[in-house]
Amino acid sequence: MKILAIETATEACSAALLIDEAVSLRYQVQPRMHSQLILPMMDELLAEAGLSLAQLDAIAFGRGPGAFTGVRIAAGVAQGAAFAADLPVVPVSTLAALAQRAFRELGWRRLLPAYDARMQEVYWGAYGVDEQGLVVSQVADEVSAPDRVTLPEGDGWQGVGAGWSSYRSLLEQRLAGAVEAVNGELLCSAQDVALLGAAGFAAGRAVAPEQALPVYLRDKVALRPGESRQK
Template sequence: MKLLALETAAEACSVALSIDGEIHLRYEVRPRGHSELVLAMMDELLSEAGLVPPQLDAIAFGRGPGSFTGVRIATGVVQGVAFAADLPVVPVSTLAALAQRACRENGFKRLLPAFDARMGEVYWAAYHLGAAGLVELEGREAAAKAEDVNLPDGDGWYGVGTGWAAYGGLLAERMGAGLEEQMPDLYCSAEDVALLGVAGFEAGNSVAPELALPIYLRDRVANKKAG
């Protein structure tokens, strides 16, 4: 199984190549210049592996939410490569990828990934670690004001992502004792897009290149926590 994964939705730009479960990664935190950087990273990884795109089984990408420009960059590159090489595409939620990274690197099992969506909002979701070692969504992903996000019940939750850097005080106050820790400086990585992408491909969740579309969430609203 050979899968290439791209992630450009936020401050970090990264590309990962998964070959039979072994992942090779290029990762750099750079607020701008993702369009040039992601192509260079992709070329380096494929060249080092002695591969060309038609030899891949699939390509995955962080489909959002995130920066409008960043999400469009990954979408455009993936569509171009997939069309040219006749490859299926696996869209991966960037919130899921962020939660997966927190699980993989820190062993967290209940995650509240959030990105700063500007305009006083966050992109938000709740994930837990599933039996297969991959994160699973609880409820749905949404964009909302920090004071309006639909917070989960229970304890042992970890807040990760730039949404916590922008609104961590308010979110932590609302979560109370249910929140264990915040990691506001954690970014998505293509390594986790690759992990989720391989699982998605094996589950039959790949799409044709023209259906590999970005997700922005701006038209979806979360409700306040009941009680």
């Protein structure tokens, strides 16, 4: 299996090429440079492997939630490359990819990834790890105020992502002692988008390029004066 994955939803910009079980990665933390970095990263990986786009099985991308501009970049680049090479696309939740990285690098298995969604809200999800070492959603990705997140069952959870850096006290108060460890510095990586994308492709979850859409979780980017957000 040959999957090219891209991820631009956070401060990190990355691309990864998965060939069977081997993954090559390009990764840079360069905010506001994603549109300049991502295409050269993709080209470098393909050239290094001696492959063209048309020789791939699919393209995977971090579909969001995350920074609006970054999510749009990933979706647009994935669509354009897939159209050009007549390839299917596998959208991957960026919260799932963050959870996958935390499992891969830290060994954590009960994961609460969270991104800062601005406007005093967080993008949020809850994930466990299956027998194949892949994260599985336990609570659907959502956006809410930190003190209104959906409570997962049980305890022994680990919080990961910038949402924990921004709102740790509120989240820990809301979760009432269910969290045993927190890493607020870890960012999403295309390596984990590639791993989850390969699993999604094998499971038949690839879509046509025109169906590879970003997921924002928020319908409105800004509120008018005097409005309040309802949840």
